[in-house]
Amino acid sequence: MLNSLIRVCYIGLSVCILLVSASTLRDVEYSDDHYCHSEGCTEAGRSITSKLDRSVDPCEDIFQFSCGGWFKDNPISEEWNEKSPLIDVSLQIDERLLELIRQDGWEFKGTPSSAIKKLKEFYWSCVDMGAIDEKGAEPLKQLIDDFGSWTVTETEKPWEKDKWDLQEAIFKTHAWWGSSFFDIGVSADEKNGSRNIVSMSQGGIALSELPESYTEESTKDFFMKAAVKLGELLGGSSVNVTAKMAKVYDLEKNLAQIFVPKENLTNPFNAYNLMTLEDFQKLIGSWINMEKFMESVFPELDWRDEDELVVITPEYFKELQNVVQDTDKETLANYIMWNLILPTVGYLPEEFEDVNIKQATESEDKAEIPLSRQTSCLQKAVKVMPFAASALYIDLFFSQETNVKVVIAIDDIEHEFINNLDELHWIDQVTKQNLREKAESMTNQIGFPDWILNPSKLDAYYDSLVVNPDDFWGNFINANQFQSNQILESYQKPPDKRKWDTSPLEVNAFYYSTENQMVVLAGILHEDIVSPYYPTSYVYGKLGSIIGHEIIHGFDNSGRLYDKDGHLQDSWTPHVAEEFDQRAQCFIDQYDSYLVYNHSLSGSQTLGENIADNGGMRLAYRAYKNSIKPELRLPGLNLTDDQLFFVGMSHFHCGLFSEDSALFRLRTDTHAISEFRVIGTMSNSRDFAEAFNCPVGSPMNPEEKCEIW
Numbered sequence: 001m002l003n004s005l006i007r008v009c010y011i012g013l014s015v016c017i018l019l020v021s022a023s024t025l026r027d028v029e030y031s032d033d034h035y036c037h038s039e040g041c042t043e044a045g046r047s048i049t050s051k052l053d054r055s056v057d058p059c060e061d062i063f064q065f066s067c068g069g070w071f072k073d074n075p076i077s078e079e080w081n082e083k084s085p086l087i088d089v090s091l092q093i094d095e096r097l098l099e100l101i102r103q104d105g106w107e108f109k110g111t112p113s114s115a116i117k118k119l120k121e122f123y124w125s126c127v128d129m130g131a132i133d134e135k136g137a138e139p140l141k142q143l144i145d146d147f148g149s150w151t152v153t154e155t156e157k158p159w160e161k162d163k164w165d166l167q168e169a170i171f172k173t174h175a176w177w178g179s180s181f182f183d184i185g186v187s188a189d190e191k192n193g194s195r196n197i198v199s200m201s202q203g204g205i206a207l208s209e210l211p212e213s214y215t216e217e218s219t220k221d222f223f224m225k226a227a228v229k230l231g232e233l234l235g236g237s238s239v240n241v242t243a244k245m246a247k248v249y250d251l252e253k254n255l256a257q258i259f260v261p262k263e264n265l266t267n268p269f270n271a272y273n274l275m276t277l278e279d280f281q282k283l284i285g286s287w288i289n290m291e292k293f294m295e296s297v298f299p300e301l302d303w304r305d306e307d308e309l310v311v312i313t314p315e316y317f318k319e320l321q322n323v324v325q326d327t328d329k330e331t332l333a334n335y336i337m338w339n340l341i342l343p344t345v346g347y348l349p350e351e352f353e354d355v356n357i358k359q360a361t362e363s364e365d366k367a368e369i370p371l372s373r374q375t376s377c378l379q380k381a382v383k384v385m386p387f388a389a390s391a392l393y394i395d396l397f398f399s400q401e402t403n404v405k406v407v408i409a410i411d412d413i414e415h416e417f418i419n420n421l422d423e424l425h426w427i428d429q430v431t432k433q434n435l436r437e438k439a440e441s442m443t444n445q446i447g448f449p450d451w452i453l454n455p456s457k458l459d460a461y462y463d464s465l466v467v468n469p470d471d472f473w474g475n476f477i478n479a480n481q482f483q484s485n486q487i488l489e490s491y492q493k494p495p496d497k498r499k500w501d502t503s504p505l506e507v508n509a510f511y512y513s514t515e516n517q518m519v520v521l522a523g524i525l526h527e528d529i530v531s532p533y534y535p536t537s538y539v540y541g542k543l544g545s546i547i548g549h550e551i552i553h554g555f556d557n558s559g560r561l562y563d564k565d566g567h568l569q570d571s572w573t574p575h576v577a578e579e580f581d582q583r584a585q586c587f588i589d590q591y592d593s594y595l596v597y598n599h600s601l602s603g604s605q606t607l608g609e610n611i612a613d614n615g616g617m618r619l620a621y622r623a624y625k626n627s628i629k630p631e632l633r634l635p636g637l638n639l640t641d642d643q644l645f646f647v648g649m650s651h652f653h654c655g656l657f658s659e660d661s662a663l664f665r666l667r668t669d670t671h672a673i674s675e676f677r678v679i680g681t682m683s684n685s686r687d688f689a690e691a692f693n694c695p696v697g698s699p700m701n702p703e704e705k706c707e708i709w
């Protein structure tokens with residue numbers, strides 16, 4: 001399947017709770033005329049206070065102090081794997097959007113809009129269970145016949161061993177959304193920003209996020225349960241499905257064994273291997289003709305031996321031919337078809353939706369969050385037409401005032417990064433000059449792209465997407481084609497820094513290292529996060545820390561290896577780089593020592609995010625201290641502004657997770673579990689210790705602290 005762009009995001013959620021009892025906070029007294037008593041202020045004060053647990057000493061456990069009240073009000077229940085205020089924000093956005101999408105008519109800003117019409121029709125085709133059930137599994141059976149056959153089930157066309165050709169099957173399925181054996185993507189060339197380039201990476205297994213889990217018996221159980229269910233729904237017998245899919249499982253297990261471990265790819269130099277097509281052909285072996293492969297995926301282009309591509313995992317491609325050669329033809333055919341079928345299960349009658357392997361590994365049969373059909377259809381529509389959905393929402397619910405505030409905060413915080421450099425005595429002048437230039441060159445995109453609010457531009461963007469109100473399956477096929485075409489087109493153009501590739505409604509922010517660019521999405525600027533009634537200190541703690549985090553990604557263990565133009569190039573003086581690594585080791589050791597349900601967190605897996613959290617909060621705090629203006633206080637808070645900053649940062653991360661969910665994230669997430677995103681960062685912060693007057697040696701103010709930025 002085609003992918004685009006490499007990014008580092010802010011959120012991966014998590015939690016478990018540490019209960020530590022302690023003394024109460026010192027009360028802070030102000031006279032009555034210092035308070036704002038409007039309805040908005042009262043509600044904002046109530047919202048912050050209700051999340052606190054004042055029975056806990058913040059110097060013992062700032063996470064429980066900040067979020068204990070919220071935990072009490074939001075117990076994790078049987079059907080939920082995760083809960084957090086950020087999930088609440090996402091659900092609130094969905095709820096508002098659902099109401100808009102279900103309204104009659106397709107006008108946008110007073111004119112009929114074909115894009116809004118397509119968005120609504122996509123949604124309605126998804127909730128129309130009558131039409132979906134009537135077609136049943138037929139569309140999928142037809143697809144299987146079109147691509148050959150699946151001997152796991154009975155379809156119209158019997159599988160013909162002599163006629164079936166491995167290469168042809170790979171060419172054909174990769175030109176759709178299949179990704180058997182490997183992934184192919186298009187993104188900016190990390191060493192030559194003027195061009196987009198094709199990249200090839202290991203892939204093509206159902207559990208690609210957790211390849212090492214294939215050796216566990218429980219993984220095989222989940223896999224087989226999903227495969228047998230799918231096979232039976234397509235008319236296969238349980239005995240036949242079990243026997244044949246067990247072989248497919250073994251093939252995926254063998255592929256997983258040659259996967260390059262994720263930690264070997266953290267250094268972007270290891271993942272950048274520029275090769276000609278000819279050299280890549282030699283590496284992968286003669287079992288597949290790569291020139292023909294490229295021409296089937298990019299039908300408009302002529303590929304020549306000297307054309308270049310980036311190979312992310314050369315070791316994997318070298319071993320791949322042995323696995324392919326050791327597997328019988330029928331299993332290869334069944335694997336390729338399984339790989340093609342799996343992404344389609346969400347577009348068939350509801351019983352197919354249970355065939356969700358990723359969900360199964362995360363936690364038995366539970367979804368992260370249980371969703372109604374309406375909400376899951378809304379999310380599918382947003383995924384296909386993110387800009388049409390965002391336009392509807394943003395037109396009504398996004399405030400330009402917020403946008404302006406964010407731009408000011410970004411300026412302040414970037415400025416603090418540059419100011420802070422003077423205090424970093426371990427960095428020499430040459431490296432400092434590089435860092436200064438990179439910070440000054442960093443660009444940003446805030447909220448959403450302007451063009452989406454222009455009805456004719458919005459319509460033009462979705463012009464080639466065909467949507468029918470009563471053909472959900474057909475809409476899925478068309479949407480895939482539409483998205484593939486966009487990626488194919490991007491290959492023939494230079495990278496566009498103004499391009500958005502994420503739904504503006506995601507509650508998230510990113511840093512793109514190849515573009516030296518920060519993106520703060522409209523979803524994360526929701527009023528629960530940046531209410532105009534919140535004190536400046538609290539907003540800087542929440543939103544400022546996110547902005548600081550994204551800026552620091554440009555200077556974390558991976559981001560620091562890209563220059564101001566986003567080119568992969570280590571421009572640091574060697575002895576400064578060595579000092580950086582030593583300081584990074586301090587973070588690795590610190591986070592390695594944290595336990596989640598008796599399992600250790602991985603300090604190296606989460607290193608980049610931890611560096612970003614620590615440096616980002618420090619910058620945001622300084623920016624807040626330099627931007628203080630007199631303002632009215634919220635009633636009932638009894639916290640100083642400085643304390644509110646740290647409570648704000650913590651409130652961004654309140655969250656509850658079931659044990660299964662927490663352990664899954666522990667193995668896959670590059671972010672630390674949220675409890676330790678808060679505790680780890682605060683216990684390194686002298687500003688925090690001062691704000692709460694924490695004695696040296698208390699749990700949140702240890703003598704030894706880690707610091708890079």
Ligand SMILES: [Zn+2]
Nearest residue numbers: 008009010609
């Ligand atoms: Zn991040």
